[in-house]
Amino acid sequence: MKELLFTFKNELASTGVILLLVLVLKYGITKTVRKVGRISDIHEIRTRLIIKYLSFGITFLGIVAIIFVWGVNIRDIGLVFSSIFAVIGVALFASWSIISNVTAGVILFFTFPFKIGDRIKIFDKEIDYEGSLLIEDIRAYHIHLRKDNGELMTYPNNLLLQKAVSLIGTYDHSRDGSDAL
Template sequence: MIALKSFVEEFQSELAGTFIAFAVFLFLRFLLVKTIRRIGRKSDINQVRTVLVGRYLTFALITLILIALLFIWKVDFKELGLILSSFFAVLGVALFASWSILSNITAGIILFFYFPFKIGDRIRILDKDFPEEAIIIDIQAFNINLKKDDGELLTYPNNLLLQKGVVLIQKQVATGEDLEQHF
């Protein structure tokens, strides 16, 4: 009990900063999730995509709060130099190896906020090598699933979808029942 009391007295400002950081985190997360849900409802976006984008942005917010906590607790980075350099070396290799995955996730978040097409719309992807015309079945974090007229299922990466022109041919050609039978 005495050790706890001395710990609280010694680190009073750090504990107060930690409490404030967590309060700010909870407030910002509440606003972020509420805003994403509002955008999802207003834009008639699939609820699964809304939840997924909320998770991605919550993860980014957690990372920022952890960095803030390192500064609040005055972590001596000189002592952590070897650990951090090893960690960032491994992270750099991992990020370099999976840049495609990260670009697809980022494109998925951009498509959530901007993509003007919905599930059930017929689109044409303007790719000179592989032009495709299909109905949007599902929009996921990494890719978009399309169904061509001959029944072929096409999975198109989100990052390529942002790089190519996309033309809306017809809105909502497929009903919810039509889309469910493809899964």
């Protein structure tokens, strides 16, 4: 056992450093995203969703780094990954809009100037509605909008980035719970 540890001491040390770096990055990004969410008054569910996406990405990069540290043959890894990506590519081609909407959801988390409770108008010729829309929820794939007549409409996140949107009325988020009594 000591001989094995001595033989692979550099790889083990590098793996430990990578694992420590992944943990520190996850902690730092989680704190940062929570702070951005709190400052921007973003709903906690959306904040947790973004943390999950970023955590997955950091973990994936850490695994790739560990694979390279241990000197796994690139051709072997390339063969495995090309097979996996071929299958995944066919599956993702069918659901490309889902990936587009998730990416748009991440972008909207950091840059969307509207919040839950605000009234907006979307300038889209395919929406057969002229009134304002109330933002009820912003999810990973779509946004829930309530029409004045009470009808619930879902609108894809990627289209929200592509269409012109105007703010009609802002909800006062500082009053949440103030009139509970």
